[in-house]
Amino acid sequence: MRSRAILLYALLLGVAALTLVPLLWMVAASFMSPGEATTLPLRLVPRHPTFENYLHLFTRLDLARNFANSVLITVLATCGSVVVNTMAGYAFGKLIFPGRDRLFRALTLALLVPAQVGMLPLFLLLRELGLVNTYMGALIPYMASVFGIFLIRQYALSLPGDLLDAARVDGASEFRVFWWIVVPTIKPIMVTLATFTFLSAWNDFMWPLIILTDSDKHTLPxxxxxxxxxHVLDTELMMAGSMLTVLPALLVFLAFQRSYMRGITAGSVKG
Amino acid sequence: MSLEREQAKAARWFLTPALLLIGMFFFLPVVAGLLLSFTDFDIYAVASPDRVRFVGWRNYADLLESDTFWSAVRNTLYFVLVGAPLSVLVSLATALLVNTPGVKLQGLFRTIYFAPVVTPLVAVAIVWRYLYHPRYGLLNHWMEAVGIDAIDWLGDPRWSMPAIILLAVWKNFGYNMIIFVAGLQAIPRELYEAASVDGAGPWWRFRYITAPSLGPAFLFVGITTMVGFFQLFAEPYVMTQGGPLGSTRSLLLLMYEEGFRWWRLGVASTVAVLLFGFTLAGTLLQLRFSRGR
Known part of the structure; x- marks a missing residue:
């Protein structure tokens, strides 16, 4: 029994080490002096830890600007997505109107189609609208998502109808019901949706690559x-840049871990 | 009933923003993408759209005869057929590992295994490019320490795709692990206890209790992982630019190059439509296979 436990923890720690090594090496190299990461024998810990690379990113390279771009696009996308998808998800889950289920089924068809099929025409469309190389253009695809609507709907389905009806009988308008009863009750899943949108907007690469043509509009990735x-040869500098891109995502994940995980399992219950 | 009329009216307000956005910026472009694939939309048409002509199936015929296209198909299928199952296997193995009864610090291990999932792909692809460095990379360094010859991971066409698969598995396994853990935790303990009392060994318990209970999770994970792996793009874009010798040029990378480097949007759309076709075929195949059992 004892040796089985040792083997188990050895495996657990081994996998943890394999998972963390790339990230830890990134951290270590980002604090090394220029050239140190490409000196043999290889060092895993910086000899004299330095912030030089980080300073370089903000002084000689203007990465602060890209950081601000990323924050702006991500925050706006997150707010937009939460508002738009919460309203729609609640309507599909709880409001009675003709054609509701048919409309929802039609919408879920979108889950089968990879976004890239429409990416080129979307670019042309936004070009006609004058939105190429604008923040607006960059955040449009995150605003409404079938996944987001689905997530909210699943949660809203479990709202007790009596509660809503009681408020209606008291004369509350549908908007009051939504704002004063629905939103406070489904807040947890709204946080989940916000975390998902934040991370996917922060991490996304292909869409910003296509739509943001000027480097002063570029996001961090x-x-x-x-x-x-x-700067392919400036290993340490590149690792500092990677750190700057990875860290906000990791921190947001750690802060909202529970909410995020709930989204994964909620999405997998009924694909 | 006026309450229901009120609801229908409110529903319109609640749904309009989402439906408008999805209709205009998703469904419309997807349909337009299909149409675009039958046109000769190129750099001249970008300047004056009235030059566009319908060319029927010509883009499809051209692509099916192009070596670049078939090489991108082969590369993508390599990545999907090797990478996706490998990733699912690692997810299952780690899920069983962290979910072993009595493991302490389960939450901590889960968080660590999950961390790569939330990291920006571009940033970690750059990190891994250095890990794969033939001379100063950590990977070769450790391989040489145990007596394995150094490999030029990203410079050798035989190793470039395995290198990208390794990165993708590292980056993705945590996601499906969470789904499997949720599936495992939904299995009633009593089933295992009863089986143990009857003298069933670990393999029997896995084969006849765990595996069947995870069936729905498997289908979901299988389909979503496959669809995700078909969308290989940022890794080769950042690490290899599709090289060496085109060995990592995926279908999406080909689409990007055709569309935004050469502005042949008609051809690029055709690549996108064919990629969609592959994805759909793979999904239907998995659905049929799961129903057949």
């Missing part, structure tokens, strides 16, 4: 990909 072309 785009700026990082460009830098990695010019």
């Amino acid at each position: 785009l700026a990082l990909a460009n830098l990695s072309g010019e």
Whole structure:
């Protein structure tokens, strides 16, 4: 029994180490002096930890601007997505209107189609609307999502109808019912949706790559990909840039871990 | 009933923003994408759209005869057929591992295993590019320490795709692990206890209790992982630019190059439609297979 436990924890720790090594190495290298990460024998810990690389990102390279772009797009996308999808998800889950279930089924068809099929025409459409190379254009695809509507709907389905009806009989309008009863009750799943949207907007690469053509509009991942072309030899600098991109995502995840995990399992119950 | 009329009216207000956005910026572009694949939309048409002509199936015929296209198909299928099952296997194994009864710090291990999922792909692809460095990379360094010859991971066409698969598995396994853990925790303990009393060994218990109970989770994970792996793009874009010798050029990378480097949006749309076709075929295949059992 004892040796079985040792083996079990050895496996658990081994997998944890394999998972963490790339991230830990990124942290270590980001604090090394230029050239240190490409000196043999390899060092895993910086000899004299330095913030030089981080300073470099903000002074000689203008990564603060890209950071601000990422924050702006991500925050706006998150707010938009929560408002739009919560309203729609609640309507599909709880309001009675003709054609509701047929409409919802039609919408779920969208889950079968990869977004990339429409990406080129979407680019042309936004070009006609003058939205290429604008923040608005960058955040449009995150605003409404079938996954988000689905997530809210599943949760809203469990709201007790009596509660809503009682408020209606008291003369509350549908908007009051939504604002004063529905929203406070489904807040947990709204946080889940917000976390999902935040992380997917923060991490996304392909859409911003297509729609944001000027480098002063670029998000962090785009700026990082460009830098990695010019500064391929500056390992330590690139690792500092990666840290700057990874850290906000990790922190948001750690803060809202429970909500995020709930979204994963809720989505998998009925694909 | 006027209450229901009120509800229908409110529903219209609640639904309009979402439906308008999804209709205009998802369904419309998807349909337009299908149409675009039958046109010769190119860089001249970008300037003056009235130049566009319908060319029937020509883009499809051209692509099906192009070596670049078939090489992208092969690369993508390699990534999907090897990467996706590998990723699901690792997810299942780690789910069983963290869910072993009596494991302490289960939550901590789960969080650690999950961390790569939420990291931005571009950032970790850059990190891994350095880990794969033939001379200064940690991977070769450790391999040499145990007597394995160094590999030029991203520079050798035989190893470039395995290298990208390894990164993708590392990045993704945590997601499906969570789904499997939820599935495992839904299995009643009594089933295992009863089986143990009857003298069933661990393999029997896995084969006849765990595996069947995870059936629905398997189908979901199988389909979503496959669909996700078909969308390989950022890894080769950042790590190899599709090289060496085109060995990591995926269908999406080909679409991007055709569309936004050469502005052949007609051809690029055709690539996208064919990619959709592959994805759909794979999904239907898995659904049929799961129903057949």
